[in-house]
Amino acid sequence: TDVPDALAQSHDAINAAKVRDARRLARKAARARVRRIFALYIVSALCALICAARALARLEHAYAAGSFAFKSILAREVVGKVAKASKTAAAKPWLGTTNLDAARAFKTIKALVLANSTCFIEAMSAIVATVVASALSRALERAEEALQRIGAGNRDVELQTTHANTAGGIWSALKRGDESAVGALTIESDGKCLRERGPVGETPLHLMLLYGGGLNIGDSAQLRSAKMIGERWPDTVNDVYVGDEYFGESCLHIAIVNKNRALVELLLKATPDTPGLLAARATGRFFTRGQPCYYGEYALSFAVSTGQGDLVEILLECGADATARDSHGNTCLHLAVIHNQPEMFVLVCERWLKRAVKKEDAGEEISLEDIVNADGLSPMLFAARSGYEDMFNFQLGRLCVTEWSYGPVTCQRMPLLDIDTKQREGRSALEHIVERGHMNLLCLPLIQELL
Known part of the structure; x- marks a missing residue:
């Protein structure tokens, strides 16, 4: 058995070297x-x-040496184009709110051209500069607004x-x-003060758990x-x-993120509606996809994302x-893929199967x-499409x-469903990998064996 193993290892090393050379040449x-x-x-x-x-030099020379008719035609043409540009600036919001400046610049251009001024090129530059300044001003305002929205959480x-x-x-x-x-305050108000809301929609109980x-x-x-x-x-x-x-x-989300097992148990024991508490979904901007605290909205997904097997x-x-x-259709297993939690992936699958066996409906x-x-992506296809190497392997x-x-x-059999065949709707894992250019996934040992 040692000889075949050695030959296989040598073959793998040669293939890996070829892949590295090909990638180096492609980068070059x-x-x-x-x-x-x-x-x-x-x-x-x-x-x-x-x-x-x-072109500008020829135009200025022609205007300076041209006849009165040429100047009149040119004047009408310039005035018309400048008027159109000014109306466009006033109609488009991205050009900013300085429409008054654009109108003044238009009037200046009109006066200069109709007076046969030879500073026509400089005047055109003035209105272009005005419009560009307006556009840049509005772009800066929009950037500041975006920054303010980003900093809203802080x-x-x-x-x-x-x-x-x-x-x-x-x-x-x-x-x-x-x-x-x-x-004293809660008893005096018969709990009504606990229903007060703070500036971001929190209750006093939320802040108690945060602090x-x-x-x-x-x-x-x-x-x-x-x-x-909670008891009263x-x-x-x-x-x-x-x-x-x-x-x-x-409150359950807060306790899970703070990894406070005793508090989680207390909340689950105190609540009069356990299913409702478990079904609560944190969908605010702070928890959306792409944010550091995108944990899948549900309490179970929060526990999986933060790697807390006991809470799971x-x-x-x-x-x-x-x-x-x-909201994105992701289950707690998809969140385990995102946050690289293989232990949580196995734990959820095993516990879910055991619960199904207890109910004697594992077949359903x-x-x-x-x-x-x-x-349309299972956790496997999601890992392949997103390039999560560890979780895909x-x-x-x-x-x-x-x-x-x-x-x-050891002799192992690897089913090819969803890997390199399309027995269902959608694409296979290899198609997603190639489409997204995740070359590191193609270098995994099992995929190399398959290829």
Whole structure:
């Protein structure tokens, strides 16, 4: 068995060297092509500038030496074009809000041309500069607006803190960690103060959990107050943020992100509506795809994304639905792929299968690994299309079935469904890999064997 292994390893090494050489030559050719295109671009730009300069010089000379008729025709033509440009500037919002400047520039041009001024070229430059300045001004405004939108999350955090410091009442009490004041205020208002909302749609209970963080319940005054509120007013446990930034985030989401197992168990025990709490979806801008905290909206997906196996088991035992899909159609397995959590992938699949066996309906149970997202991609195809090398290689290994083993030698069978065949609708994994140019996935050992 050693001789075939050695030959196979030598063959793999030769193939890997060929792949590296081919990639090096491709990169070299691409760099040379870029240099040629850049040189052509520079030459074309210089030629265009020279031609424009010569045309302007001839036009100015003709205007200075031309007859009155030529000047009159030229004047009417220039006035007409400038009027059209000014109207366009006034109609298009991207040219900015300085339409008054454009109108003044138009009047200046009209006066200069009708007066047979020889500064016609300079006047045209003036209006072009005005319009360009207006466009740049508007572009700058839009960039600043975009930056403000991007920074909205940071300002929202500041708003929460400022409000807690200045609002008084239960907000200031929870910020200070004054348990007696929190208890007195909630009892005095019969829990009504717990329904108040802060500047980003939070409740006092949300802030208690945020300030408590991942501490033990007994070590945090805010978490002790939260425990008291959960036991006395359990309906507040299911409240979610109602502001756009953190919309849908529940107390359970906060406890999971802070990796506070005791708090998660407390919330699940206190809530009068466990299915509702598990089904809460954090869909605010802070949790959208492309953001650092895109965790799949559901509490189970949050636990999978952050790699907390103990919380995954607790949530599944309480009835969390592993087949639930977020706004993009991604299940918790798709989120395991995104956040590179192979252990969570296996754990969810195993626990889901065990739960199906307990219900004695395993034959009817949906296979988690076959559920597709809004783009029609299973977790396997999603990893291939997105270029997640580790998770794609991991799922390839899960597909392999061991036929027999003899000491260090193992014979495995790898089903080709969804890898290089199209037995279903859509494309195979290899097609996605080639289309997206994920060459690193083609170098994986199992794919090399297949190719």
